[in-house]
Amino acid sequence: MIRYVIVSSKEENIKGYKQIIDKEMMGHDICYRYCIFNNNDKRLKSYCSLKNTSSVFIIDNDDEVNSLEVIETIRNEYKMYFSFIVIIDKNGVLSYEKIKKENSFMIDLLKEDEFSRLKYDVRYIYNSTLTRKKILTVIFDSQIYNLAYEDILYIEKERNSKKSIIHTKTDIVYTTKTLTDLEDLLDERFFRTHQSAIINLDNVKMIDPSKNYLLFNNDEKCFYLSRDKKKKLKELCDEQGLISTK
Template identity: 30%
Template sequence: MNIIVCEDSEKQRIDIVKQIDNIIRKNYLNMKVYLSTENPYDVIKSIKDTPELSVYILDVDLKCNINGIELADKIRDKDPYSFIIFITSHSEMTHLTFKYKVEAFDYIIKNSREQLYRGISDALLKINMRLGNSNVSDKYFTIEDGRSITKIDFRDILFFETTSTKNKIKVNCFNRSKEFYSKLKDIEESLDQRFIKCHKSFIVNLDNIESIDKKEKLIYMRNGQTCCLSKSYTKALLDKIKF
């Protein structure tokens, strides 16, 4: 499911997206931030580009020629079934959602950052539950080598790494490791949001990181193992993780 964020404050928009990424990763939600923008017309254009069910998180006061509720009205014309969540400092404007008949899923008041982020988290989890997308229990990485099939719980995986043998990968877990034939790119595409590439030869599980040494370019895992980190992947990793 795609999430579209429309918020006119760049700083707040970046913070909201970061929090959404954390919510998705920690709860293993089948969601992703598809668009983050200050421009309501980018949102309208995105409806044609992504026909699947979406969640729209809209600031009511967009400092534009249309506000968030008017934007929601335009969204409903093109996308009648998706979820709309309003965020605002103006509780007195809630009546407009009824006037425009936009059928908002939630209306979150921005009294504090904590209240805002808790409200977004609660809304996304409720949407996830409503759609029946909670599938944490069946998150396994499966290895087939011709003679056997091995299923590894995603929660047990620390990181994947390439080996000196061509097209051979090693998966490192808390109490075991296993080598198998595959390509790192194919593995990356089969994983969920808790995994991220941290080096051209490594994919790490964000949930099992203990600490990061940016100077030595090392990631320390919860069992004491270390994983390589390269400069080109450091920012993306730090943007995703929050200790």
């Protein structure tokens, strides 16, 4: 999963960035979502403080958005293993020396007449994400199963047992590992929604807290949603671009 985080106050710019990204991502097998912020507000800070998957920040630098302040927010709050920042400097006032100071992120600075170069950044990000695919290896009945993280929908505890059942896009796999064991192995895209379940947020299409269920991209439903997890899940839903019914 790639999250394209667009920080811009202008709808026409947001539309233009999305058109370039959609065109470049078309036909690829990596899911992606958009998160849109109009300025460096509390919502952006909240997003950066969550455990997100790889994020690409596309920032307008103009009279409405101060990209240096946005970068400062990202630098202070965002702790994930991979991020890429693209700054569209319409006024031509920024330099690499100014924006790279004390920042370890990969940054590309585009002037207004270099706008089309965004497509090359998208290609680089896609290829970089491919190299970061993770595999969960489990053994059951002497069989070894290598499961791509992106293929896992959710994991549930087997009833009256400590074993776990892993639901993927195409199969169901049993393992003697407990949910706690698996939770320690998995990364930030997985969230414990119930004492008996872990879900993959990247594969969630809709969350309905009122009816206590989640709908995955393949239209499979999961009813493991405990009351004490709803607030945190709602935050993830709002900040990561998931669809939530009220």
